[in-house]
Each structure stands twice: as C-alpha cells, then as structure tokens.
Amino acid sequence: MDAAQAGCEVSDECFALIDGNCFYCSCERVFDPSIARRPLFVLSNNDGCVISRTDEAKALGIRMGEPLFKIRDLVRRYGIVVRSSNYALYGDMSRRMNEIYATFSPDVEVYSIDESFLDLSHVAEEERVTYAKNMRETVLKWTGIPTCVGIGPTKTLAKVANKAAKKQAAYGGVCDLTDRIERDLCLDGFDVDDIWGVGAASAAKLRGMGIDTAGKLRDADPKRVRGILTVVGEKIVHELTGVSCMPMELVPPQRQGMAVTRGFSSPITDVVTMREAVSHYAVRLAEKLRSHGLVAVHGSVFMHTSPHKAVGRRHVAAEMRLDRATDDTLRLCAAAADTAARLWKGGYAYVKAGVVLTELARKGEEQVDLLSCLDTSKTDRVSSVLDEINGRFGRGMLAPASAGIAREWSTKAEMRSPKYTTSWHELPVVGSPLR
DNA sequence: TCTGGGGTCCTAGGACCC
C-alpha cells in the first residue's frame, strides 16, 4: 500500500500544536504567586500519583506517575509543594485558552485539556514563527499560562516540533519544522519512544529492528512497519515523511462510550456501602449523559480488589439491565445498584468500582420498544429540576438518597486549591492573601 | 476414508493517548 492508498496526501498544510507547559501546575501557580518558583507537583485522583510536575520538581527527581507514598521523603526534604487535582479550575483555564486560539486560527481542534491543533495554512511560511510567538505571548498575558508551539506539515511533525520547543530553550517556545533540512536534522536526534503514537511496546519492537530514532523510522519501509505496528504504525511513517494522514477534526465525533469509575479512599467491605458508591457514580453518569444530549443503551458495572495484592483478589463485572435507553438519574441509579448487589460477594476488600456505558445514542434517535411506554416527560422534568438546582448551588446539592450522604469512601483530595474561577464562594479576593 | 467458501458481526484484549 502506498501513501495515497492509505488515505494520505502530500501535505501543503500547516499544523500547529500548542500546549500548556506542565499545565496543571501552571494553573495552580496562576492563582497562587507564592508557589511561582517553588518545586511543585499535582496528584491524580485520590491523591495517588504524580500527573504533572514543574521543572524544579523534575530536577529533584520527581518522576511522572510516581505514587505519593514513595516520595514523601523527597517532599519533606526539599519542601516540595503538593496539590490534589482541581479539574474545575483546569477545565475553565483550558476553555479560556481555546477562546484565544480561535482568534489566531479559523480552525482549532481541541485535542485534550491542554493541547490544541491549529490550522496555520493562512499564515505565510516566513511569518509563522513570529505569529506563533505572538500567540503564546497573548495567552501568557491573558491567562498566565506559559505554552509551547510546534509547527509542521503533519500533526505528527507538529507534535515532534512541540516537544523540541519544550526541550530546547533556544527555540524560544516555538519550533517550526516546515523546512525539510531542519526537520530531518531534528528527526535524526529524536528518540523513537518520544513519537506520538509510539508507546513502550511498539518502541521495544522498533528498537529490536534497529530503529531507535524518528529519522530511522521515517526512512523505514511503511509496509514492514505495518507488519509490526499495524496500520497505525504505517501512518506514523508517512506522517514523518511529511505526508498527512490525520486531518483536523473540527467537529468532535460521536462518542463511543462513557464512564464514571473511581477508587475509594478506603476499601469497601459491605454491600450497602458498595450500592451507595455505585449509585453515586450512576448519578454523575446520568448528568454527563444529559449534558451531551445522549442516552445509555448498554452498560455494565464492575468492582475489584487491589491489583497490587497477590491474595484476596476479585475482579468482576456484569451487564446492567436497562430495559430501554435512558438518561434518567433514578433509572440508571437503580440499575447500577441492582447490578452491584448481584455482583457482590463478601469477604473481600474492594478498592475500586465503576459504571461503564458501552453503547450510547442521541436522545430522541434511540431505538424504542413498541410495547413500552415512551412518555418520559415526567422523568425528564425531574432530571431538569435536578440539573438546575445542582447547576445553581453546586454539584451534589440534590441527589437520590440511595447515593449516600456520608460517603466515607469518596475520593481523597486533601490538598486541593479553591475553585478560583468557577465557584462564587471560592473567588479570590483582591487585597487578601490567597489561600 | 471423505468434511466448502466467503462473508459479516461481535467481543476480548492489547496498545496508545492525555
């Protein structure tokens, strides 16, 4: 298969990838200048592992994905600042940044909470670096978040450029790999493991074939690479040569699934509590469904004990019985609690559970059973009142009693910063020291 | 002894992303 058959085209486009430097940490710093120069990292849910760290923390040996309990000594010794994750804050900062990007490019693809692809084809080649530098200065001034920009004729090359801009200060935050010679030089010194789409397993296979740099992968036979890394790997080879196989996705595609899954702050050992936890996840899931205008068609519930323990292990899952597609909180809640009760077996310490939807439909377009009552106007009214109250007074203000009140199992977040930008009660006050 | 061919659909598992 050649590039054209693989659905790829020789690219005269220009992609830019802009992302926030250690994004979560930078968000924390915007509203708390006292930590502007201190080593800092942000933890995953339940205050588990490091998911974002500043250069200062990195220099002290804090690694990505490291569990907190293994680095408490380092934290104490160097006075490292630790924060729980605060997604309300990060999500809002992300929204602000994308609003700014939209003033620099007609086509913006929001790729993740801190990364967006921009089409810069409308900017003359020799002006792109200046243009991108102007953009990152604007973002810094208006949001306080430092960014880096990578530019290239394909998304994969824009990703490479972005990483290069991060690594080498000489680029001044913007690296443009449009020029062929400069690009090839960069790829020759670029680790194969660092390429977008090449994970640990693929990297090991490629190294086994003697391919250890992006340059060598670019020069490899696409068919041979396909044999090892499937069509995904073949596309990467084309993209590295400057042939674009991954177009901008301006409209987010229809979601395939949706889930709410969480570890407990302490293990659950009784069925009443487990039903409560799973019900609570179902409530969140129903809210999420409604906010996307979707209904659940099929889904399941799972629970399991610690994967880090050799004994007393139990991993189970079962289909929920949804007799028809729904976005109704009470219905989903009951189905999830039922399934949890069916799955339950005592004598184990469960550390995590979740509700997973595997098939969704747009509300109003779902397949319906002719015999069932189709009138959902009553439950829809209940749901919209629920959403309105929780929207005004905060999530969880009104919820079914079955989802529990005390929630001792609920996720730990002992070092969370205030919701500076999304909660009236937590607005920073000028003239008073920030919390 | 001998036992088609070609298609679709579904699922589980692996790999990857942030």
Place this chain on the structure above:
DNA sequence: TCTGGGGTCCTAGGACCC
C-alpha cells in the same frame, strides 16, 4: 498502610449466515 480516570483505535478469533 498508601499506586488515576477516561477515552480511542486495531486485530484476531469465534459465531453465524447462506
């Protein structure tokens, strides 16, 4: 003692169909 959550895509293999 303590180890995240939520997604996507691809492939192989089995079930099933005519």
